[in-house]
Amino acid sequence: MVRPSIATCEPSARPCLATRGSLPRSRTCAPLLFSCLLLGLTVFCTDANPCDSKLPLLPSSMRAFFLLECNITLTDLPDKTMEAKCLQSMFELIDSGFFNETKIQEIAKGATEMNVPIYRANRKLVATKNGGLENPSPLVFNPSWNREVRRVQGKRFKYPSASGVQLPRDEEDIAFMSVLELGELIKTRQVTSEELVRIYLKQLKRYNHVLEAVVTYTEELAYKQAKEADDLLSQGTYLGPLHGIPYGLKDTIAVPRYRTTWGSTSFKDQVLDIEAWVYKRLKASGAVLVAKLVAGSLAYDDIWFGGRTRNPWNIEEFTTGSSAGPAASTSAGMVPFAIGSETAGSITNPAARCGVTALRPTFGSVGRTGVMSISESLDKLGPFCRTAADCAVILDAIKGKDPNDLSSREIAFEDPFSVDITKLTVGYTKDADMKVVEVLGSKGVNMVPFELNYTVDSVQGILNFTMDVDMLAHFDEWQRTGQDDLYEAQDQWPVELRRARVVTHNLKLHFLLY
Structure with a gap:
């Protein structure tokens, strides 16, 4: 049997793991607003709760970044104008920069008064314990809903015989x-x-x-x-x-x-x-x-x-x-x-x-x-x-x-172990490993090429998006407590889960678990 030769091998020098860099600089309010939202800070301004009352919640470096990168000071613009300007920039990041100032104010008011309280109330109903090990029954995924569950009795396989095997000396x-x-x-x-x-x-x-x-x-x-x-x-x-x-x-x-x-x-x-x-x-x-x-x-x-x-x-x-x-x-x-x-x-x-x-x-x-x-x-x-x-x-x-x-x-x-493979038909796409296709064909399997013909171009993106949002629900506490700063590869889950906090759907903006 061919085996990997690792008995005398020594590992080479380990590569340096990625570390989080500094906040990207941009001549727009969007990066800070986006960061604030991902950090779980309520940055929407209202008459009773103006923006200057929110900025002290941020680290001094982020307050300075806000004032510098937006090219404004808190006294330059009325609260609502500044709010609309910065929210407009953020909406452009998620390809929704078509709202006028009135509509943006409406979204901000609705998020503050309705969405955030609902998210906070519902958070206790979802799997807040890290790892998704304890999902409560009201919200757990159940693929049998609206379907009749058929009871089947699984049968054990009939394994091939290994009789005659002798114990090797080595x-x-x-x-x-x-x-x-x-x-x-x-x-x-x-x-x-x-x-x-x-x-x-x-x-x-x-x-x-x-x-x-x-x-x-x-x-x-x-x-x-x-x-x-x-x-x-x-x-x-x-x-x-x-x-x-x-x-x-x-x-x-x-x-x-x-x-x-x-x-x-x-x-x-x-x-x-x-x-x-x-x-x-x-x-x-x-x-x-x-x-x-x-x-x-x-x-x-x-x-x-x-x-x-x-x-x-x-x-x-x-x-x-x-x-x-x-x-x-x-x-x-x-x-x-x-x-x-x-x-x-x-x-x-x-x-x-x-x-x-x-x-x-x-x-x-x-x-x-x-x-x-x-x-x-x-x-x-x-x-x-x-x-x-x-x-x-x-x-x-x-x-x-x-x-x-x-x-x-x-x-x-x-x-x-009892399947007649000459009666099998196996489909394969053009990017399949052709050696596998050839081997199966040589064994008598009917190999049929086909195209997936996806109705949308973003199938992989939809899959990734689904995984990220689900993962965020399972590790919300982990992210909220800053443990993502300890993650071994900063360009992986930390980035994806921050991005997953903002979801666009049917022209509405949702902040998941905000």
Whole structure:
């Protein structure tokens, strides 16, 4: 088996991470007004509450910036004229500079008297606790609304046989075996779960100084779970192909007594007394947790509070993210499989970069209780493995209805091991990887090119906008308390979440969670 050569590699010098620069200079009021709105300051002026009473709330540098950059002083213009002038500039930033002064005053009055009180009253009803772990039922996303819920009984897959597998002499060879092969070794008692835990912990500690893929070793828990698995087998109970198999979890997934850092400096000491649903499923299948693996900070990219995760095949390259640790660890033989999460590319991108097989399942097929949320309508959990067969085995273990995740459901997947692929038709777009198209075609799959023909040009923009607004709802407190200043990559979430505070829709201006 071809493997990445990282045993003797040393990482090159780390790149400098981006830091927040100074406030951009502009000959308009808009930058300051925009900044004030994002900081949560009420800058609308009224007769009873003029602008000069608001400026003392700002740092002296921002007060000076306001007076300098707008080329005005507080005595130069009447309050309402200054308000209209600056709000007009701000509206131009969001492509809505068509309101006259009267309409702008109307918007300001309405926002002050109606919108802001409503937002403040509603804030207690939404997920103000960081991470979106506790969404109250009135506002939670429920895709089954207005639809009849069909009850289906999921069937277990019929796994291919791995009989005849022999235990290699070299532990490195053992580390790169598939889940099905390792399961056969345990079932036939050629190796114990405790021995596998020792091998994989050794692999993790051997390569992590280069790859920066591990947040927390769950060593004590791993040996405890491994002993339980070995004891069950000695008593004649075999739980299936995951019985005694070590694995890792992305560090957005909660496990009691261990840190769940979300990859972020702000949460690096956070311990959640929650058993994530996917962890419960794997534990019930006999799998053994050996490590919490890197998530890019707040599930974005591959930069985290401990460094930046590297590609085992080329350590001058990074993994992409945000399931950076699961991808790198699986690729390097540090774990036989790992669980990652994806909102938009966080499973598929690092899997492609690190040369491993991963599966981003159908939305709702895997429950997400106890997992940090970016967007309830987009988040998914899936496995990183070394073979497609292993991905199917892991999916079989973790799929199903999660009683605390309304979006999850029991899906009657067809057994992938009994599918006749010559009867499949697969569509592909012109930007697809043609090598994949050719391989599938050579196996007898009917490959059909097609165009998506989006009705709008901004589909990706709409997706990004949806994610940003949802993420802001989940990390409103984080931003309000200034913790975004500690974020590891200042050009990522901090910028996007500030921008998400202002939303335009149907010619109306809304300040989300203002």
